[in-house]
Amino acid sequence: MKAMVQDVYGPPEVLRPEETDRPVPGRGRVLVRVHAAGVDQGVWHLMAGMPYAVRAVTGLRAPRARIRGMDLAGRVEAVGPGVTRFRPGDEVYGSGEGTFAEYACAKEGALAHKPRNLTFEQAAAVPVSGCSALTALRVTGRVRPGQSVLVLGASGGVGSFAVQLAKAFGAHVTGVCSAGKADFVRSLGADEVLDYAAQDPVDGSRRHDLVLDIAGNRPLSRLRGALTPRGTLVIVGGEGGGRWLGGNERSLGALLLSPFVSHRLRPLTSLVKAADLEALTERLEAGSVSPAVHRGYRLEEVPDAIRDLRAGHVRGKAVILLEP
Known part of the structure; x- marks a missing residue:
């Protein structure tokens, strides 16, 4: 072959x-x-x-x-x-x-x-992106209807599913991407779209119940500034960082810091499983996710x-x- x-x-x-x-x-x-x-x-x-x-x-x-x-x-x-x-x-x-x-x-x-x-x-x-987004929202993030969700990296593979699934779960979704991809993220159903070059989405001016940081590199201290007092941060991978751990230093830091602060700070652990694929299939066939x-x-x-x-x-x- x-x-x-x-x-x-x-x-x-x-x-x-x-x-x-x-x-x-x-x-x-x-x-x-x-x-x-x-x-x-x-x-x-x-x-x-x-x-x-x-x-x-x-x-x-x-x-x-x-x-x-x-x-x-x-x-x-x-x-x-x-x-x-x-x-x-x-x-x-x-x-x-x-x-x-x-x-x-x-x-x-x-x-x-x-x-x-x-x-x-x-x-x-x-499979990989859809199951990651589903787990980040439903299991790790514990998203609920009416919550405010910020998706950093909304135009990528995981992000494009996260925006749609968060909307399907009844959340108010803000997607963050480059200006050239804003219309694309808006077409996914995002209620609001921010251009990260024009506005810092984690400057503390707005707070969210759940923040998904997808393949990002912002420090934990900055990301926590975008959370409500008992909000949840889910770190979905990471880029940058050193040659030995890459962006995974933030995941380790989140685990160590979380017990001592009011925020829930969690790295995502996700595998592709038949049950999650079948849950996605229901939404894909219903047309609520594409x-x-x-x-x-x-x-x-x-x-x-x-x-x-x-x-x-x-x-x-x-x-x-x-x-x-």
Whole structure:
């Protein structure tokens, strides 16, 4: 099968097309013929081996897994022993292992049947970003109807779902993005949109019950200034910071500080799970949430997609297309 592989850590140029063996599904795993695969910031971190802390898991000197990619949408090709929810031919979406390839394996518990009203391209934009947004709001953030929610990074993959889901949960949503993406965020349903270059969204002039900081780098002290006295901050990833921990210093700081202040300060821990995918499917099929696909890229254009993402050019989610 054709796949995009890497043998060393580095910039997008380390990825190259190669013919590799098709994976074999083990117990509890499903082999999927990948029709589309999403691109997110986690792909870059694993590709680059940055921050260095990720290499403790992915390989100290070189990546153990040669194929990147987690989001997928496609058709079941085969199932391993113990799989009961899927059979060959089923259309599925979820999270897999090395999805920038024609075939990829996924745990049964990380897949769900594809929403009937979505294309494979649209479905591939959902799993990692949609489940992250859902968990950040519903579980970690404990959002309630009538609350004020501030979404920092509202135009990205997670942010585009967070704006829509927060509205669906009955919140008043303020989205923060660049001026060029304001109309896009407004189209997602945001009640208000702030241009971070023109107005500091965390200057303390307005307070929110829940703040989602998505892939940001603002200090905790600044973010707390945007919270009501008992508001909640959810840190969804982070960029910048040092080479060893990247933006994760803030997550550690939030855990240490939270017991001593009135605010709830929480880093997001999120996995793609079938139950969350099914919850998203209900809203996707009902039309209250819709994936925002920036554009489709061919498999050999994965490096271009990652470069566009890192440069801030992507609105919503970039998707790799592998349909025959």
